[in-house]
Amino acid sequence: MSDQARRIKRGEVRAAARLMRDLDDRVPGAQAVLRELYAAAGRAHVVGITGPAGCGKSTLADQLLEAARKEGQKVGVVAVDPTSHISGGAVLGDRVRMQRHARDPRVFIRSLASRGSLGGLSRSVFDTVTVLDSMGKDLILVETAGVGQDGVKVAGAAHTVLVVLAPGLGDEVQAIKAGVLEIGDIYVVNKGDRSGCEPLLRSLRWALEGKPCEVVKTCARTGAGVGPLFKLIAEHRSALQAGAGWQERSRGMARAAFLERLEAGMKETLSGRLRREKSLQKLQEDLACRRTDPDTAARRALRELIKRGQR
Amino acid sequence: MSDQARRIKRGEVRAAARLMRDLDDRVPGAQAVLRELYAAAGRAHVVGITGPAGCGKSTLADQLLEAARKEGQKVGVVAVDPTSHISGGAVLGDRVRMQRHARDPRVFIRSLASRGSLGGLSRSVFDTVTVLDSMGKDLILVETAGVGQDGVKVAGAAHTVLVVLAPGLGDEVQAIKAGVLEIGDIYVVNKGDRSGCEPLLRSLRWALEGKPCEVVKTCARTGAGVGPLFKLIAEHRSALQAGAGWQERSRGMARAAFLERLEAGMKETLSGRLRREKSLQKLQEDLACRRTDPDTAARRALRELIKRGQR
Numbered sequence: 001m002s003d004q005a006r007r008i009k010r011g012e013v014r015a016a017a018r019l020m021r022d023l024d025d026r027v028p029g030a031q032a033v034l035r036e037l038y039a040a041a042g043r044a045h046v047v048g049i050t051g052p053a054g055c056g057k058s059t060l061a062d063q064l065l066e067a068a069r070k071e072g073q074k075v076g077v078v079a080v081d082p083t084s085h086i087s088g089g090a091v092l093g094d095r096v097r098m099q100r101h102a103r104d105p106r107v108f109i110r111s112l113a114s115r116g117s118l119g120g121l122s123r124s125v126f127d128t129v130t131v132l133d134s135m136g137k138d139l140i141l142v143e144t145a146g147v148g149q150d151g152v153k154v155a156g157a158a159h160t161v162l163v164v165l166a167p168g169l170g171d172e173v174q175a176i177k178a179g180v181l182e183i184g185d186i187y188v189v190n191k192g193d194r195s196g197c198e199p200l201l202r203s204l205r206w207a208l209e210g211k212p213c214e215v216v217k218t219c220a221r222t223g224a225g226v227g228p229l230f231k232l233i234a235e236h237r238s239a240l241q242a243g244a245g246w247q248e249r250s251r252g253m254a255r256a257a258f259l260e261r262l263e264a265g266m267k268e269t270l271s272g273r274l275r276r277e278k279s280l281q282k283l284q285e286d287l288a289c290r291r292t293d294p295d296t297a298a299r300r301a302l303r304e305l306i307k308r309g310q311r
Numbered sequence: 312m313s314d315q316a317r318r319i320k321r322g323e324v325r326a327a328a329r330l331m332r333d334l335d336d337r338v339p340g341a342q343a344v345l346r347e348l349y350a351a352a353g354r355a356h357v358v359g360i361t362g363p364a365g366c367g368k369s370t371l372a373d374q375l376l377e378a379a380r381k382e383g384q385k386v387g388v389v390a391v392d393p394t395s396h397i398s399g400g401a402v403l404g405d406r407v408r409m410q411r412h413a414r415d416p417r418v419f420i421r422s423l424a425s426r427g428s429l430g431g432l433s434r435s436v437f438d439t440v441t442v443l444d445s446m447g448k449d450l451i452l453v454e455t456a457g458v459g460q461d462g463v464k465v466a467g468a469a470h471t472v473l474v475v476l477a478p479g480l481g482d483e484v485q486a487i488k489a490g491v492l493e494i495g496d497i498y499v500v501n502k503g504d505r506s507g508c509e510p511l512l513r514s515l516r517w518a519l520e521g522k523p524c525e526v527v528k529t530c531a532r533t534g535a536g537v538g539p540l541f542k543l544i545a546e547h548r549s550a551l552q553a554g555a556g557w558q559e560r561s562r563g564m565a566r567a568a569f570l571e572r573l574e575a576g577m578k579e580t581l582s583g584r585l586r587r588e589k590s591l592q593k594l595q596e597d598l599a600c601r602r603t604d605p606d607t608a609a610r611r612a613l614r615e616l617i618k619r620g621q622r
Contacts, residue, residue: 031606038604126605251599258598261609266577266617273620287569288562293349294437295342298572306577307618309584 005036011074011135013108020110023127034127041133042250044076045237048158049143050180055166056190059220061143065107067230068139076132076140077109078125108132123264126157126257157256159249160236164188165204167196184213185236188229192219270305279304316347322385322446324419331421334438345438352444353561355387356548359469360454361491366477367501370531372454376418378541379450387443387451388420389436419443434575437468437568468567470560471547475499476515478507495524496547499540503530581616590615 007015022030047064051057061077068075110132112124125142132140142158163184168191187208189201197217204215214232218225240246274280283300286292292300318326333341358375362368372388379386421443423435436453443451453469474495479502498519500512508528515526525543529536551557585591594611597603603611 035604035606038606039601042601254598254601254605255595257605258595258608258612261605262581262612263578265609265613266581267574269613269617269620270573270577277620284566284569287565290350290353290565293346294565294568294572295346295349297569298576301569301573302576302580305618306580307616309580309588 001036002033005033005040005134008033008037008131009040009134009136013105016108016131016135019131020128023131024124034130037134038130041130044129044133044137044140045160045233046129046133046140046142046158046253047233048161049141049164050161050183051164051166051188051190052169054169055164056220057143057164060162060164060188060190060218060226061141063218063220063223063226064141064230064233067226069104069107073138074106074136075108076129076135076137077107078128078132078140078142079109079111080125080142080144108135108137122157122260123257126253126260129253157253159240159246159253160185160233162186162188162233164190165200166191167194167200181207181211184208186229186232187213187215189215189217190220192217192225193222273305274301277304312347313344316344316351316445319344319348319442320351320445320447324416327419327442327446330442331439334442335435345441348445349441352441355440355444355448355451356471356544357440357444357451357453357469357564358544359472360452360475361472361494362475362477362499362501363480365480366475367531368454368475371473371475371499371501371529371537372452374529374531374534374537375452375541375544378537380415380418384449385417385447386419387440387446387448388418389439389443389451389453390420390422391436391453391455419446419448433468433571434568437564437571440564468564470551470557470564471496471544473497473499473544475501476511477502478505478511492518492522495519497540497543498524498526500526500528501531503528503536504533584616585612588615 001009004015004019008019019030019033023034049057049061058079061079065075065077110128112128125144129140129142161184163180163186165187166189187204189197189204191197201215201217208215216225216229216232218229220226237246240249274284280301283292283297287294287297312320315326315330319330330341330344334345360368360372369390372390376386376388421439423439436455440451440453472495474491474497476498477500498515500508500515502508512526512528519526527536527540527543529540531537548557551560585595591612594603594608598605598608
């Protein structure tokens with residue numbers, strides 16, 4: 001085992017932070033260290049937190065972090081932010097809120113900026129979780145932007161998925177709920193001191209009837225309901241570990257990371273070869289001049305790129 | 312040319328609606344008809360309309376449709392809805408609003424539900440645009456849910472891209488603007504009668520300074536500003552057609568449709584072969600038992616699936 005991997009396994013923050021940076025920058029050798037760590041990981045409870053902008057995910061994550069620290073757990077946080085151009089206000093605010101834990105040596109907070117594209121982002125999330133896990137964290141909170149399928153996909157790669165909603169977000173909730181009703185283990189109606197909570201709770205309970213999930217109310221700002229929620233999360237872990245659930249979810253996470261890399265690898269190969277290979281260039285010229293149509297061109301390109309299957 | 316293609320080219324609504332349904336259901340032969348139509352298409356002005364939920368995109372699309380009809384243009388609309396589970400209220404409302412045009416034989420409105428996944432959706436959008444185009448529509452409005460990258464991607468496959476924003480959407484605007492500032496030809500601050508419009512206009516003008524795009528204010532509810540916006544859209548078309556822009560955008564659209572199909576085809580091949588082939592099954596078992604890691608497994612699978620490149 002390499003020296004860097006050994007230091008990360010001992011929980012050394014600087015070694016871990018450096019590897020995360022190297023992975024982001026695709027420094028040669030970084031993936032090899034990650035592979036060493038992967039064998040040592042698989043113990044942490046990974047909790048995904050997703051939901052629309054403005055529902056209070058960060059404040060809730062901060063409260064859960066606090067609750068876990070009070071129980072002596074070592075905690076990692078992966079926070080996925082949409083990059084802010086005009087003003088970074090809200091986003092910075094979230095991070096600052098969590099910074100009260102930043103000097104705690106048993107807490108590691110990693111922010112990942114989404115930069116308008118999610119291709120490499122879910123990969124970074126998987127990698128960061130592996131590093132935190134191998135450091136010996138007990139609990140890893142993965143907080144995602146949660147708008148649309150991207151958030152759903154990332155948050156879905158967890159042992160326990162929290163879906164956070166809040167009253168008054170209206171259209172936004174409409175827009176994501178199609179995917180969101182399928183993925184949650186615990187549904188949290190946050191901002192529980194606001195009007196509109198009860199109708200939202202009722203709608204959720206109705207929509208989720210018969211599904212194996214919990215629906216709870218919190219107010220992350222005041223901390224109300226966070227204790228019971230934290231208990232539910234721990235109970236979900238215990239229930240998973242009592243049966244085959246823990247193994248299944250862990251396998252699902254490994255599979256999600258594998259598929260993400262495989263698809264990214266295919267796309268990379270694809271775009272490189274579309275640029276370089278003569279027969280594929282010809283195809284693209286034909287397409288540009290309308291000598292062929294997108295469907296025909298795509299089927300031809302597939303034949304040039306993909307090996308024939310074998311049993 | 313097939314009878315169905317001929318009828319669609321004559322503008323027959325029933326033949327077009329049937330082909331769209333057949334394409335969605337992947338009825339054999341439907342793609343062949345689409346290929347025939349593709350050669351006849353390429354004349355319509357495709358206008359993408361994107362923006363966060365609640366910004367009034369549908370109302371604006373309806374007003375633009377009205378303006379185009381007053382000028383005698385034949386218009387097609389492709390509206391992408393997030394599927395609604397708890398209550399379809401807002402979404403239905405939008406459609407109902409546009410229904411005043413539904414009996415106009417020179418207007419064709421097609422709603423596509425996003426069903427929580429966008430894989431097949433952008434494909435449906437491309438196909439629908441081709442059908443409407445070959446029917447002889449002058450203007451095709453493509454209105455997308457616009458949250459996150461998915462909306463950006465679909466709306467980006469247009470000659471003219473409208474990005475609609477509104478004051479008071481806050482976090483939501485933050486969340487999408489990273490991608491959104493790159494794609495618009497015309498930025499529309501809608502709900503112009505609300506307070507907060509002027510600061511939003513100023514921020515946008517500041518953020519977009521030096522970029523070749525317009526920033527305008529509308530109030531789609533009352534119709535204020537829609538006339539000037541409609542004029543800007545027509546001017547953008549003329550400017551594209553005066554130079555190489557129209558060709559470039561049309562090629563970009565064909566290329567986007569091609570890449571979408573190619574990636575979908577690769578994913579389909581991938582998931583089929585991961586299920587069926589012995590060597591790939593073995594790889595996945597190793598992964599599940601942590602005998603290998605996601606990165607190594609993905610690289611091995613790529614080697615089994617992708618042909619070696621040739622110059």
